[in-house]
Amino acid sequence: MFISLNLIGYFLFKLIPILLAGVLSFSEWNIATDISSLKFAGFDNFIKMFSDNVFRISVKNTLIYTVIMVPVAIFLSLIFAVILDKYVFGKGLLRLAFYLPNISSMVAVSIVWMILFLPSYGPINNFLRTLGVDNPPKWLNGTATSLISIVIVGVWQRIGYNIIIVLAGLQGISTSLYEAAEIDGANVVQKFRYITIPGLNNTLFFLTIMSIINSFQVFTPVKVMTQGGPGTSSSVLVYYIYKSAFMNNEIGYASAMAWALFALVFAASAVRMIVSKKKD
Numbered sequence: 001m002f003i004s005l006n007l008i009g010y011f012l013f014k015l016i017p018i019l020l021a022g023v024l025s026f027s028e029w030n031i032a033t034d035i036s037s038l039k040f041a042g043f044d045n046f047i048k049m050f051s052d053n054v055f056r057i058s059v060k061n062t063l064i065y066t067v068i069m070v071p072v073a074i075f076l077s078l079i080f081a082v083i084l085d086k087y088v089f090g091k092g093l094l095r096l097a098f099y100l101p102n103i104s105s106m107v108a109v110s111i112v113w114m115i116l117f118l119p120s121y122g123p124i125n126n127f128l129r130t131l132g133v134d135n136p137p138k139w140l141n142g143t144a145t146s147l148i149s150i151v152i153v154g155v156w157q158r159i160g161y162n163i164i165i166v167l168a169g170l171q172g173i174s175t176s177l178y179e180a181a182e183i184d185g186a187n188v189v190q191k192f193r194y195i196t197i198p199g200l201n202n203t204l205f206f207l208t209i210m211s212i213i214n215s216f217q218v219f220t221p222v223k224v225m226t227q228g229g230p231g232t233s234s235s236v237l238v239y240y241i242y243k244s245a246f247m248n249n250e251i252g253y254a255s256a257m258a259w260a261l262f263a264l265v266f267a268a269s270a271v272r273m274i275v276s277k278k279k280d
Helices: 004-024 044-051 053-086 091-103 106-116 123-130 146-170 175-183 188-199 201-216 220-226 237-246 251-279
Strands: none
Touching: 004 251, 044 251, 053 091, 053 146, 053 201, 053 237, 053 251, 091 146, 106 123, 106 146, 106 220, 146 188, 146 201, 146 220, 175 188, 188 201, 201 251, 220 237, 237 251
């Protein structure tokens, strides 16, 4: 009885839509028409993905975003968490400050970053000019830098959550290990490498899996800041799925790509788990 409401919500808003997406992925249906226009298409939608250049670019951009964002966000959060845990005062206030981006509205955050990235009058480029950079990056307006701009926002937004998790993991490492290492003459780098990193193995594994899943689903910054542009330089898979379903009215093709996204997330998570087991 206690869990029935959650179960009903799960079935109505999670499981049934997933199953319907599976059915729609084998069909053709214009979402602007009624259900009677739905036609069985077999594997046509899946075959179409292999010849769709925008789909391939979106997958590539998603992978690039993941490969850069995940390790950078985890590495920076690890460094900041160690500093916050041992070397600063006002830890509670700083933890709150770092965590605020994670609970802030991503739409509002994206608009703020759009202003920061303005090529002509943005604070970032004005700061770079004061340092002597004559031709600062175009950021969101440049095909070579638009995706990197999205990565920067992603790292900034994710790092606070990672710090909180790493701080929790640090509490599980016995201080006696650090004391013994100091007696043996270990320096700060050696203690970090041989005690902190191994002690956070399970924490870092969890963060890696969650960050991979989160990065494959990046959408809001792309939708608000670039709309996948310039051209397709910052188009990612979830944005292309949204565009195909609700702008091009190709709900069947969008559902097929959604299942392809699931396969990518599953494969990436499985590889990470296999690597972790081999290390153990």
